[in-house]
Amino acid sequence: MAGISLDQARTIIRAALESGRGLNLKPLSVVVLDAGGHVQAFEREDGAAPGRFAIAHGKAYGAVMLGMAGTAQMARAESQSYFMAAVNGVYGGQVVPVPGGVLVRDSSGDVIGAVGVTGDTSDNDAAAAVTGTEAAGLHGEI
Amino acid sequence: MAGISLDQARTIIRAALESGRGLNLKPLSVVVLDAGGHVQAFEREDGAAPGRFAIAHGKAYGAVMLGMAGTAQMARAESQSYFMAAVNGVYGGQVVPVPGGVLVRDSSGDVIGAVGVTGDTSDNDAAAAVTGTEAAGLHGEI
């Protein structure tokens, strides 16, 4: 199984954080998960609230586990909140269904992991995640 | 580490409880958490219901972990109930997203903890928390 290497994960995180600084976003936190939903790397900027790991993780975890990025999860939560509540039941409450959870695909279109960003608005979080993903030569689906 | 000392926490709690007595509020419970969301001090007035620790804690805990005070949490819960439900999933159900959870900042604006008050209306709880916070020379964000 192809996957996200630690070098790629570092590139994703650094590029996402730099894009946040460039746009003067609030302090960001960025997690990279592998194709099995397991943590590969994470960084939380100085000044971010202490609980941001769990939010970043929850955005990325739902994306990998469902094969559905944050925007699609949010749409489902808006139309069928009981479905996303049930999803959280089976996944132990670990899913945060809003933009900022980005599915990462390789050149064949296979999902090889996910990126979760939190700290600013959900849309800005998602944009930073995509910037990071593309810096590593990968495709991010918001 | 800068933070809320035990002496400051005592001042916050006493002033909050005294303000409640002065306004003839229902019996209050007041918790002070540190910058990591850990309990520094707590008092529950005679006559308060037995479960009030968890409510006070939940108001303050969400404030610290998200870096977002109770009023902002309530607004998010009103507009995106599934988001705050998901937040509670990743934080183990420990967040009570209503006013009365007050972020405490030092003179530099850094979050150094939170105060949670419960027992009367949410707005009165929040006002008591701010009275306590200001008595300790700190800034409370409702």
Next chain:
Amino acid sequence: MAGISLDQARTIIRAALESGRGLNLKPLSVVVLDAGGHVQAFEREDGAAPGRFAIAHGKAYGAVMLGMAGTAQMARAESQSYFMAAVNGVYGGQVVPVPGGVLVRDSSGDVIGAVGVTGDTSDNDAAAAVTGTEAAGLHGEI
């Protein structure tokens, strides 16, 4: 039901902390629970580790819920570790069965709550809890 008033809880906590300072113990954390095992008051001294609330609470909670002080719980854990493991199953993992969890009785011998102390050795913790309890005119069973 007679109980521990907030004034008594404050006396217990202050006397326990002062005894710790007098004996040059490590920073202590002290919780007072009511007869139903619910938190009445808590203080954590500056310099104590952040997780000390849960340990203090666990010592006192087991004492109230089982009607058995910390020393007796430890003896049971030494002789029948599976029993205390099972106790923690039914009480949600909230029991810490070592000295420092002190049952509080009124003049009739009725249990009206418990005190939990943590920070130094278990025996020193228990002694500080008894000093606090007696300062409030109550009887502490270690």
Next chain:
Amino acid sequence: MAGISLDQARTIIRAALESGRGLNLKPLSVVVLDAGGHVQAFEREDGAAPGRFAIAHGKAYGAVMLGMAGTAQMARAESQSYFMAAVNGVYGGQVVPVPGGVLVRDSSGDVIGAVGVTGDTSDNDAAAAVTGTEAAGLHGEI
């Protein structure tokens, strides 16, 4: 708030991983927690098992929450297994009481966080954590 900055956390992680490569250890995973036990940064080397975040986290989390490094936790687990089992009850099963959980202190001796390393033997994990901590000009207690 004094603490471990993201720059320091990066230095700790890189130096710990480089020391592992220099000693030909198995692939390592390294987490840095702040003074409240919250994740600041994490990296898992290519080839490490997927579940290594939780082990690294559990080593560091217990160190911060108890104010007790992994070696001392292991000694306590050896002499009083029911105590560490109870500790895990109150901390939600998040503590892994073996070497590799290193308390990080600043020049005043105050705990400002912890490092958790997993992947090789517990002793090698602890040594890598100390190497990383010292590279950042901080003191690591094993």
